[in-house]
Amino acid sequence: MGGLTDTLFISASGMKSQGARMRVLAENVANANSLAKTPEGEPYRRKIITFENQMNEELGVHQVKVEDIDRDQGDFPQKYRPDHPAANQEGYVKVPNVKPLVEMADMKEAQRSYEANLKVIEASRQMVRGTLGLLR
Amino acid sequence: MANFNVMDALSRRIDWLQERQTVLSRNIANANTPGYRPQDLEEPAFEDTLKRALKPMSPEVTDSGHINASVPAREAPDKEKSEDTYETSPSGNAVILEEQMVKVADTQMSHQEMTSLYRKNGQLVKIALGKGGR
Numbered sequence: 001m002g003g004l005t006d007t008l009f010i011s012a013s014g015m016k017s018q019g020a021r022m023r024v025l026a027e028n029v030a031n032a033n034s035l036a037k038t039p040e041g042e043p044y045r046r047k048i049i050t051f052e053n054q055m056n057e058e059l060g061v062h063q064v065k066v067e068d069i070d071r072d073q074g075d076f077p078q079k080y081r082p083d084h085p086a087a088n089q090e091g092y093v094k095v096p097n098v099k100p101l102v103e104m105a106d107m108k109e110a111q112r113s114y115e116a117n118l119k120v121i122e123a124s125r126q127m128v129r130g131t132l133g134l135l136r
Numbered sequence: 137m138a139n140f141n142v143m144d145a146l147s148r149r150i151d152w153l154q155e156r157q158t159v160l161s162r163n164i165a166n167a168n169t170p171g172y173r174p175q176d177l178e179e180p181a182f183e184d185t186l187k188r189a190l191k192p193m194s195p196e197v198t199d200s201g202h203i204n205a206s207v208p209a210r211e212a213p214d215k216e217k218s219e220d221t222y223e224t225s226p227s228g229n230a231v232i233l234e235e236q237m238v239k240v241a242d243t244q245m246s247h248q249e250m251t252s253l254y255r256k257n258g259q260l261v262k263i264a265l266g267k268g269g270r
Contacts, residue, residue, distance in 0.1 A: 003154035007161040014165025021168070051169040053162075061158075064165045113167045116233050120161045123244040127157060130251040131150065134258070 004131075006061045007124045013063035014117040017051050020066050021110045024049045025103050032098040036086040043086075044096040046072035072097055146254045152180065153247045160243065163236050170227035174236065 024047050034044035052067035074097045082091030156177045163174040224230040 003151070003158045007154075007158045010158065010161045010165045014161075014167070017165075018168075051166070053166050053169050053172055062162055064169060109168070112233065113164075116164050116167065116237060117161075119237065120157075120164050120240055123240050124157055124161065127154065127244055127247045130248055134251055134254055 004124050004128050006059065008121060009056075009059055010061055010063055011117040011120045011124070013056075013065070015114055017064045017066055018110045018114040018117070021049050021051075022107065022114075024069060025107050025110065028098050029100065029103050032096055032100060032103075034096060035084070035093060039086055039088045041086060043076060043094050044098065046074070046096065046098045048072050143254065143257055146250050146257070150247060150250050150254070152177065153243050153250065157240070157243050157247075160236055160240050163231050164233065164240070166229075167231045167233055167236075168229065170229055172229050172231060174231045176239070 028046050031044040036043050048070045050067045050070065051064050053062050054065040055061075056063045076094040076097050078092040079095050080091055081087055081093045084093045087093050159175050159177055163172075166172040166174075222232060222235070
């Protein structure tokens with residue numbers, strides 16, 4: 001049964017990574033309107049999560065790990081709001097480089113990957129049940 | 137006993153399917169890992185298996201002067217191979233979830249088939265022994 005238990009660990013690591021991804025996405029969406037307080041300050045910079053396939057020495061299987069949570073280096077869009085404390089001389093305020101559409105698409109993908117991992121666990125479980133059923 | 141040979145073959149197939157399930161789960165878990173290429177197990181070729189089954193004997197080295205002839209090992213076909221897939225995303229990831237899910241379902245079905253065959257075979261043996269099978 002060694003092989004199938006490994007399967008469960010691998011899928012669980014995949015689900016955990018997708019969970020972490022959802023957390024980062026939620027952070028991005030929640031901060032989509034977090035502006036700076038001063039004209040010199042920066043508004044919220046979008047976060048990007050990356051995964052890697054890593055050997056787990058303890059279990060002897062390759063699992064997915066969160067490699068890094070980086071900041072999106074893209075430029076901040078500007079909005080004309082002359083009365084805002086963070087507005088510059090011309091009256092423009094830097095707004096976060098979060099695009100809700102991109103975040104939503106990313107979220108759908110995370111959800112889909114999570115579901116796929118869940119399905120694999122279900123399939124593996126049924127296979128284990130089948131093997132155990134031989135005893136009956 | 138012909139029946140036990142069947143059982144042996146079935147259990148080896150079950151082993152193979154479980155191993156494949158592990159490989160597929162790794163693919164799916166890495167569906168968003170940059171640069172990851174999906175893998176799969178090589179389907180064991182019937183001919184090779186048959187050859188091994190027909191010639192299971194291997195020369196014994198009883199003297200240092202004997203030439204050590206090599207005979208293919210019994211369980212060889214567990215080779216992992218990288219696959220050619222339909223598409224690769226800009227991040228270098230080539231896992232297609234749908235394709236992998238189809239493979240998972242296929243593996244699961246074969247596993248179910250094998251386990252029920254195994255059970256049926258067990259019942260046949262029971263009948264032969266005069267117990268259980270009514």
